Amino acid sequence: MKHLTILVPDAQTALSTISCIVGAYDFFTRANEFRKENGERPVFKVELAGVSGRSEFANGLVAIMPQTDISSIRKTHLIIIPSMTSEFKKAVSGNLLLINWIEEQYKNGAEVASMCSGAFMLASTGLLNGRNCSIHWDSADNLKSLFPEVNIKTEKLITDEHGLYTNGGGYSFLNLLLYLIEKYYDRQTAIYCSKIFQVEIDRVTQSDFAIFTPQKSHGDEVVKKAQSYLEDNFSEKISFEDLSQRFAVGRRNFDRRFVKATGNTPLEYLQRIKIESAKKAFETTRKTINEVMYEVGYADLKTFREVFRKITGMSPLAYRNKYNRDAV
CATH class of the missing domain: 1.10.10.60 (Homeodomain-like)
Known part of the structure; x- marks a missing residue:
């Protein structure tokens, strides 16, 4: 059985961070159950991992307690990075440990998927340099200014390159989950999850959602x-x-x-x-x-x-x- 790590950041989070964590856990748990119902083995052992025993969100309104610390995971096959604050400037606190861990695991063969503004954390590893990356159109300028070597593709709903996956904004992370389930499980399981969670399968673009906001913070x-x-x-x-x-x-x-x-x-x-x-x-x-x-x-x-x-x-x-x- 493969290992799936859903990261739980301890800082620079937003309410959307919770949605991504819970959504990913729910999707992959359901996909495993579907496999078992059909007499097959689950694909992933799913674990929530972080660097502290308790991560609070929305000023303490909600808290998530990771199941394990990243230091105890020697080998994982897929890492999911949830969305983060769109005002990201540089990694702080325990997120620095997460970034180093992601980079090390990728070198050891793990694949990494970032959801929306989780791309900031993925880009901080340097793994996206020279590679394509999707993100919410409203966060694209900030990502570009912080990581100019990343090829930003806001028109793409999902990018898939060298074991690195990114996706656009809002709740389009659900489409990324379907994409990953089809890749790691099979088409039948992805269709099942699409029907159970009522998420449109095979969406490929987010261009019609974008609102053009001129970039004027350049100083010229x-x-x-x-x-x-x-x-x-x-x-x-x-x-x-x-x-x-x-x-x-x-x-x-x-x-x-x-x-x-x-x-x-x-x-x-x-x-x-x-x-x-x-x-x-x-x-x-x-x-x-x-x-x-x-x-x-x-x-x-x-x-x-x-x-x-x-x-x-x-x-x-x-x-x-x-x-x-x-x-x-």
């Missing part, structure tokens, strides 16, 4: 002014050559500074502003696809559809039908 005043100009004039025809001249910066240097500051090229930034405005129109009005398209500055329906799908993972019509019942 020229880029900030350019961002403001794009946000105020996104429906107009914009020449990036003219925009760079407006701020007396060469085009190549302007593009380089813009990407460094925001993580997007000027064109990508403009597209995201346009599509965010289109999304709001689809959510709150009865305007047609063409009306919204013209309103945000597109003249070609094919181009509008392609950009919208690239950013949200859905067509404009599908998005409107999903988020605006009145329009439907």
Whole structure:
């Protein structure tokens, strides 16, 4: 039987940390029971492990007592890191011990899965450097600033690379659990858990949930002014050559500074502003696809559809039908 370690951090936690811990324990326990009911051996021995005998959450409102200390686990096969506070800056307290333990276990063959902002702890090990990582779109900028060598993929619901798994935000960690159960158990067990817990199986994207929030904590005043100009004039025809001249910066240097500051090229930034405005129109009005398209500055329906799908993972019509019942 393999060993599964669900970590219980002793600091930098949130209410979502509890949800991840309890959810993971519930899913894998149920998967084991399903196997036994079908005359097969359970796949995992599931243990909650930490560095203290009691971890408190939400100012003592809830407490979890880990079943064991990480120091007593010599060999584990899968480690699950729950979500943490989105204001993470650097690991503190017993979380430093957890980070060192994760790194050592990974070197010994363990796989590691982080849920949402648990990616901060996983990234702190250095294991994500040069690798893909999903996280809640609202935490992406903080993760990027703290760990610039990590390839952030907010459009992905789940990443799976070299025995490292990450997933997006909110309760999408349930989809990661189904993904892991299918990988370690089988498809039949994953479908069973999907039906028991009523979680949609095979979700692959979180793009349609993302709200574009411009990154402006970079300190480049020229880029900030350019961002403001794009946000105020996104429906107009914009020449990036003219925009760079407006701020007396060469085009190549302007593009380089813009990407460094925001993580997007000027064109990508403009597209995201346009599509965010289109999304709001689809959510709150009865305007047609063409009306919204013209309103945000597109003249070609094919181009509008392609950009919208690239950013949200859905067509404009599908998005409107999903988020605006009145329009439907």
